Amino acid sequence: MFNSLSDRLTATFKNLRGRGRLSEADIDATVREIRRALLDADVAVPVVRQFTAAVRERALGAEVSGALNPAQQVVKIVNDELVGILGGQTRSLQLAKTPPTVIMLAGLQGAGKTTLAGKLALALKEQGHTPLLVAADLQRPNAVTQLSVVAERAGVPVFAPHPGNTSDHDMADGALVGDPVGVARDGVAEARTKQHDIVIVDTAGRLGVDELLMQQAADIRSAITPDEVLFVIDAMIGQDAVTTANAFAEGVDFTGVVLSKLDGDARGGAALSVAKVTGRPIMFASTGEKLTDFEVFHPDRMASRILDMGDVLTLIEQAEKAFDADEAEKMAAKVAGGEDFTLSDFLVQMQQMKKLGSMKKMLGMMPGMAQMRDQLENFDEREVDRVQALIQSMTPAERDNPKIINGSRRARIARGAGQTTAAVNGLLDRFAQAQKMMRQMAKGGGMPGMPGGGM
Numbered sequence: 323m324f325n326s327l328s329d330r331l332t333a334t335f336k337n338l339r340g341r342g343r344l345s346e347a348d349i350d351a352t353v354r355e356i357r358r359a360l361l362d363a364d365v366a367v368p369v370v371r372q373f374t375a376a377v378r379e380r381a382l383g384a385e386v387s388g389a390l391n392p393a394q395q396v397v398k399i400v401n402d403e404l405v406g407i408l409g410g411q412t413r414s415l416q417l418a419k420t421p422p423t424v425i426m427l428a429g430l431q432g433a434g435k436t437t438l439a440g441k442l443a444l445a446l447k448e449q450g451h452t453p454l455l456v457a458a459d460l461q462r463p464n465a466v467t468q469l470s471v472v473a474e475r476a477g478v479p480v481f482a483p484h485p486g487n488t489s490d491h492d493m494a495d496g497a498l499v500g501d502p503v504g505v506a507r508d509g510v511a512e513a514r515t516k517q518h519d520i521v522i523v524d525t526a527g528r529l530g531v532d533e534l535l536m537q538q539a540a541d542i543r544s545a546i547t548p549d550e551v552l553f554v555i556d557a558m559i560g561q562d563a564v565t566t567a568n569a570f571a572e573g574v575d576f577t578g579v580v581l582s583k584l585d586g587d588a589r590g591g592a593a594l595s596v597a598k599v600t601g602r603p604i605m606f607a608s609t610g611e612k613l614t615d616f617e618v619f620h621p622d623r624m625a626s627r628i629l630d631m632g633d634v635l636t637l638i639e640q641a642e643k644a645f646d647a648d649e650a651e652k653m654a655a656k657v658a659g660g661e662d663f664t665l666s667d668f669l670v671q672m673q674q675m676k677k678l679g680s681m682k683k684m685l686g687m688m689p690g691m692a693q694m695r696d697q698l699e700n701f702d703e704r705e706v707d708r709v710q711a712l713i714q715s716m717t718p719a720e721r722d723n724p725k726i727i728n729g730s731r732r733a734r735i736a737r738g739a740g741q742t743t744a745a746v747n748g749l750l751d752r753f754a755q756a757q758k759m760m761r762q763m764a765k766g767g768g769m770p771g772m773p774g775g776g777m
């Protein structure tokens with residue numbers, strides 16, 4: 323699922339790698355590629371429009387960040403916006419104050435409602451709940467039997483009308499048979515009597531959006547006043563997802579969305595539009611035919627998955643935290659203002675690097691961070707202590723203006739730090755390089771990033 327979208331976005335970001343500051347034209351080109359990737363993945367047009375506008379605006383005004391290069395900043399922005407269209411925060415089931423919590427399932431026929439009923443029941447049972455399944459789908463031949471089968475597999479009881487009500491013969495002319503509203507109401511009453519703390523009501527689907535069945539679902543909703551109405555949607559249905567979701571939002575209204583068949587390899591972008599278009603959160607994902615192929619939907623994790631980043635973003639955020647933004651900004655302002663980058667600044671940078679170095683192992687797991695990973699791999703944390711000792715052995719005047727450090731000063735500094743003169747020379751060489759780099763960056767208007775490699 324989302325594989326081609328994922329590949330396209332990753333390729334777009336790859337083009338940005340290794341760039342310094344991004345120009346407006348760079349950002350526009352990137353945004354255009356993102357737009358195409360989303361449209362090709364079937365994400366609804368208005369959603370794409372809002373999404374790309376937000377990314378463009380934020381990328382243009384991108385916050386100065388010491389820990390992230392421009393490409394990483396764009397990835398972070400795209401990620402944040404993706405999390406946004408996927409509904410932001412993880413939304414868990416709202417349990418009723420006085421049980422039973424009533425959950426109603428709605429959606430097109432074949433969306434995966436019955437399967438989901440079993441999955442949800444199993445997951446809830448494993449959490450210590452005592453769910454009851456109610457078969458109020460009297461429309462589809464075999465729906466009741468099918469629900470009984472999943473209930474048995476999940477090891478939860480099912481409340482169903484008499485089999486006589488649902489024979490194929492009754493369906494012959496497609497009329498609604500039995501009394502699904504009555505069954506739903508009785509099912510909830512049964513849950514109350516038998517002290518089930520959760521009751522899941524499976525309702526009839528429809529092949530397309532059908533007035534009569536929509537009315538039936540609305541009637542069931544009024545009769546049982548559910549705590550949650552979950553709209554189950556097949557992630558593979560393409561652009562129809564938005565129309566269908568809107569029809570259900572209007573006809574029945576729902577409190578949350580379940581994406582089913584996320585294991586398929588369709589483009590799936592339409593499913594991504596549903597939360598944004600209806601303003602209802604995606605709560606669960608169904609990812610296969612087995613009852614255990616079921617997960618709570620985490621917008622942030624899904625976004626990372628789409629961006630093919632594993633948990634990279636969490637790591638980037640930690641890196642950002644470790645890298646003191648105030649220090650980075652102070653230094654940027656200083657260098658940009660034509661002031662010289664001093665040995666004291668160099669020390670601060672090394673210390674920042676050390677903080678990041680303690681995350682070396684975690685950073686090592688990050689794809690796309692190869693450059694930083696190599697730097698950190700070669701980074702010896704004890705080196706920071708050695709540099710610190712040398713710099714502390716200098717006078718303030720020497721720190722501000724290393725040019726005055728002649729032979730006798732070098733010997734004194736080395737002695738004070740308990741190191742060799744060669745170590746002092748090495749530090750001053752590296753510092754001269756860093757200073758040169760800083761001057762170049764100041765000229766180009768760029769941000770000082772990580773201290774140069776080779777440490």
Ligand code: GDP
Pocket residue numbers: 429430431432433434435436437438527582583584585586608609610611615
């Ligand atoms: P309902 O009509 O909404 O109750 O849909 P069903 O639960 O009967 O599902 C329709 C078909 O989709 C069945 O063949 C299910 O096995 C299949 N199905 C349901 N959920 C998933 C899923 O997450 N992944 C896959 N691959 N198939 C699913």
